[in-house]
Amino acid sequence: MQTSTRANASNANSDLQNNRPCAPVDFTRSIPPASLDIAEGLKSALTSLAAQPTVGTLLDGSIAGGTIEDRLTGARLLSRRVGEAIDPNRIIVTNGTQSALHLLFRNCTRSDCPVLTEAFTYGVLKGIASHTKIRLQGLALDDEGLDPAAVSEALEQSPVQIKLLYCNPTIHNPTTATMSLERRKELVALARKHSIRIVEDDVLGLLHPEAPPPIAALAPDLTWYIMGLTKCLAHGMRIAYLLAPSVDDAQGLLERERRYSSWFPAPLHAAIACQWIDDGTAERATSAIRREMDERHELARSVLRQHCFRGSQGSMHIWLNLPRPWSNLDFQQAAEKQGVLVRTADKFAVHESISTPAIRLSLSSPPDRQSLVSGLTRLASLLDDGMPARPIAGQDAS
The missing domain is CATH 3.40.640.10 (Type I PLP-dependent aspartate aminotransferase-like (Major domain))
Structure with missing residues (x-):
């Protein structure tokens, strides 16, 4: 049985505050969540x-x-x-x-x-x-x-x-x-x-x-x-x-x-x-997937409520805009250090000259809602804290 939105978010925040090791969360794959009907x-x-x-x-x-x-x-x-x-x-x-x-x-x-x-x-x-x-x-x-x-x-x-x-x-x-x-x-x-x-x-x-x-x-x-x-x-x-x-x-x-x-x-x-x-x-499995994605959107809206993203109810992914001065590469690398995998806008661009600071987050790919909230919470913290300042050339970065 899935836990509630509030309990999931609380558990994820507790893990971060206690510096417990967090398992990597993969938001890159647009795959449906497992269904008992299947x-x-x-x-x-x-x-x-x-x-x-x-x-x-x-x-x-x-x-x-x-x-x-x-x-x-x-x-x-x-x-x-x-x-x-x-x-x-x-x-x-x-x-x-x-x-x-x-x-x-x-x-x-x-x-x-x-x-x-x-x-x-x-x-x-x-x-x-x-x-x-x-x-x-x-x-x-x-x-x-x-x-x-x-x-x-x-x-x-x-x-x-x-x-x-x-x-x-x-x-x-x-x-x-x-x-x-x-x-x-x-x-x-x-x-x-x-x-x-x-x-x-x-x-x-x-x-x-x-x-x-x-x-x-x-x-x-x-x-x-x-x-x-x-x-x-x-x-x-x-x-x-x-x-x-x-x-x-x-x-x-x-x-x-x-x-x-x-x-x-x-x-x-x-x-x-x-x-x-x-x-x-097929119809039962499709309905179960849609219900699960509806619930996951509720979680995403709760965790990312302070940030700019778009997504339709029930969809498998959302489109998260990155605030300045984040670039796609900087955010991807920072997320990886936090144990979160994301797919940036340039991976979907037809031409290399086209770019926008955004990431696609596949809400469907984490195996359960607790993993979903954990990953979203880490990303929200990155967005809240902003991009770390780059060290000046020749300056000790330690």
Whole structure:
């Protein structure tokens, strides 16, 4: 059972005051907190699969894009967010969001065409772009995420026909911004005007049913929509559902990529995902994760109440602004000395020239609420005390 906010904060402060050794607290990994529903669901799924006469086929080999059962289940899951029934032939099942992005970057643009995205974006996107020899063009953000004016300017001024725009409209990683319905419609209008496709990463969408409908619901014919299960179910569940704009788009991508099996979904994982989605385990686990994150946000607001940060209720991370004269590197190093690991804004910047003094704190990654409060309390102390003065050159720093 979790302890109360006040008790957690009191214990953390006591440890600091008594100079007890503190275990390192890692805020860098955006992973869901462990759920008892997942543990019980895994036992049930494995027992059920073991009783099936075809269980041995789950290790026979992978199928490009998943089986018809996998795609039907994916279509049912995605319909919860999109708001209408989905043709399963538009679904491509992959072994995670990163594989889906590799597929799209390899097949839906050219090396001489930049992919538009947020100036601060999913940290792995730069690596995927590098592997696929695609250049990213980072655009300005505001309180709702990607700025349509910046998108319009980039499209108008580009010397080549841009083909793809990648965005994360719901609980943006790393800033936590969520686009309004009006903002999503503006992006759709720009995409139609300039004949581009939108890649919508909705990795946290199931955790935020209160968010506006996805862009894929507003413009299914021009949106490649991705929903992975690593955030809303379990970090080890390497399954993602890629919804193509049309059946022809899905079939065309599959035909071009059948020879490369590295992205194929693992049959055992896919079968477990199917059972969890069908028997309600997935929905129960997602609800449990959301409840836990709601509680962790309460703790964060309590500990960091004197400091400037943004975060949406239930989101896995917050975006903490660093006051002057802290730099990202100075704060990261000072936090490490206090046994706290953080991820700074520059890790998410598309271009090295773009920087802001801020850190993303993944509230989901500490194993329990007491560890969370302990780490946040140490960070709050750093912010309260301010950056230590640097010794003058030649002066004894002791």
